[in-house]
Structures are given as structure tokens and as C-alpha cells.
Amino acid sequence: MKRIFSFLVFVFMFQVAFADLKIDFYKDTCPGAESIILGVVQSAFSSDKSITAALLRMYFHDCFNAACDASILIDSTDAKPSEKAAEPNLTVRGFELIDKAKKALEESCPSTVSCADIIAVATRDAVALAAGLKYTVPAGRLDGLESDPNKVNLPSPSVPVFNALQQFKANRLDDIDAVALLGGHTVGVAHCSFFQDRLSSFDRSMDPTLFQQLQKNCSSGNPTANLDQQTPFGFDNEYYNQIKMRRGILQIDQRLAFDRLTAGIVTDFALNPFRFQQSFANAMIKLGNLVTNVGEVRQNCRVFNQPQANNEDKKQKQRPLITF
Numbered sequence: 001m002k003r004i005f006s007f008l009v010f011v012f013m014f015q016v017a018f019a020d021l022k023i024d025f026y027k028d029t030c031p032g033a034e035s036i037i038l039g040v041v042q043s044a045f046s047s048d049k050s051i052t053a054a055l056l057r058m059y060f061h062d063c064f065n066a067a068c069d070a071s072i073l074i075d076s077t078d079a080k081p082s083e084k085a086a087e088p089n090l091t092v093r094g095f096e097l098i099d100k101a102k103k104a105l106e107e108s109c110p111s112t113v114s115c116a117d118i119i120a121v122a123t124r125d126a127v128a129l130a131a132g133l134k135y136t137v138p139a140g141r142l143d144g145l146e147s148d149p150n151k152v153n154l155p156s157p158s159v160p161v162f163n164a165l166q167q168f169k170a171n172r173l174d175d176i177d178a179v180a181l182l183g184g185h186t187v188g189v190a191h192c193s194f195f196q197d198r199l200s201s202f203d204r205s206m207d208p209t210l211f212q213q214l215q216k217n218c219s220s221g222n223p224t225a226n227l228d229q230q231t232p233f234g235f236d237n238e239y240y241n242q243i244k245m246r247r248g249i250l251q252i253d254q255r256l257a258f259d260r261l262t263a264g265i266v267t268d269f270a271l272n273p274f275r276f277q278q279s280f281a282n283a284m285i286k287l288g289n290l291v292t293n294v295g296e297v298r299q300n301c302r303v304f305n306q307p308q309a310n311n312e313d314k315k316q317k318q319r320p321l322i323t324f
Helices: 002-018 033-047 051-063 095-108 115-129 161-170 175-187 208-217 238-244 251-258 263-271 273-288
Strands: 189-191 224-226 294-296 316-318
Touching (some): 033 051, 033 115, 161 175, 161 251, 175 238, 175 251
Antiparallel strands (some): 189 224, 294 316
């Protein structure tokens, strides 16, 4: 327990120096920003509990590729595809919620709140509405000036644990962060195509009853399956109990439970729900501190701002960023 506590303290100290983000960043420039975003998220959550999983996926897919810069929101054009065109992002959703929040914020505080900050705050609020821990989100991110599908590099659902952990380390996230963030699957779903290889023949690492259920459900088309079979819309630690019982849907989820590098962390989170919630919040903040120091505040989250003739009027900005 002492080691875990020390880790949590370290994270809170580390995040302050990791990026030039601030609590209450919009206190003076747009004091109602977080309330506006919360209202939009509450409206969406009241009619669709799965929005929590959608926003978590959007946030992770945006930040994991070098920076939380809202590059995932840019629409592709005939001349230039964006990150949305990358295969792992084809099923990302929730863009309309971000559009709605951005429209409300532009009416209240024009050209002030970045799309990247909207994603971060909206995701935090969606997790809290699903009974997760409501953590504090430092803000001040800039929206990136590039969205390249060829630069999308996310862990594959079938990647070995060691390889997945290396990808997390490349983003300055340690093993505890990785296992905690994958715990976001407690509210997620996966299309059958993401785990079909586990159903072609009996996978001994999967519970036989679950195997039969999935084979039946995935026999026609490409439907989805809840990654947490017990409490699919509640943000809790049940995911870890499920994978310990060999009821993991994705190969990477199931491997976490029994790989020597992560089995202890999985057991710890399965036995200690609050420790999972704390570690998840810390990991989300840490992931959110991956930022770009050159960018803009988009007026429309789906397109880059148009260059201005007068350099003084450009929305492109630069701010200090501490690097290691």
C-alpha cells in the first residue's frame, strides 16, 4: 500500500511540471466554460449512457498520438484525409456532442476555449456521471495544426502485454497507468471484428460460456459486445473481476489478468475499487498533459482556422512547454 500511495503523490507532483496547464484556466476569460460543457454532457448522458465510453475512446485516441490537440476532430476532405480516416478511428463517435459544446462556448466566449480542452472536460464529466471519480482537469491546451492518419499509432486489441506497455511508456505512462486506463473498458463495447480471431476456434483463455455466447452473437454481421459483461454502463472496477474470471472480450484485456507484468495490478484494482478510481483519474490527468506548444483555438472543431491576412489577428498561438 505504501508503494501505491507514493506513486499517487508522485503523479500529482509530476503533472505540474509536465505541461503548462492550469486549474481554473478559464476563470477570467470564460468563467462558465465547464458549466456549459457539463450541461451538454448531462443532456447526452440522460438519453445515451454509452456516451461515457464514446468520449473516453475519443480522448484516448486523440491524446495517445503524441498530444491532446483535438486532431481527431478534423474532418477529412477529398484532397486530404485526417485522423478520422485511420482504421482504429473509424468507429470513434461523439463528435456531435463536442460540436454542440463548442457552439455554446463560441456564443458565450468566442475564440477562447480550445476543442482539446472540451474533449478533456467532457470526458471527465461523462465518467463522473457514470459513477466514476470526478477529478480536476487542468486546462490550457491548444488545438493542433495537423491531422495525419499515417501518424495514428494505437495499441492493437491483440498486442502482447509487453508491447502494449512499451507503447504506453512512449507516452510517459507507466504500467499502473496503462492498466488503469485500460480499465476504461468497464463501460466500453467492441465490434465483433476486433475479437473475431478468438472465436474461430476455442480460445482456452476465455470462459467457455462466454465463448459460446459470443460465437452466437457474432455469427451475423458485426455487432458489438460489452467489454464488461456485468455492469456495462457503470464506471466501476468490475472489469478487473471479469478478466480474472477469463471473461475478457479483447485479447489484450484477457492477457492483462495473467501476464506477470500486470497480474498484480489487476488483482489490486479488483480488490480495491477506490484505488482503481484514484489511479484512473491520475492516469487520465497524466495522459491529458501530453500537449502541443504551438497551435490555435479553433472556431469550428472540425476544421482548422483560416489564415488571417494580418499576422496580429492570427489565432495561432505559442506558449511555454516544459520538456524532459
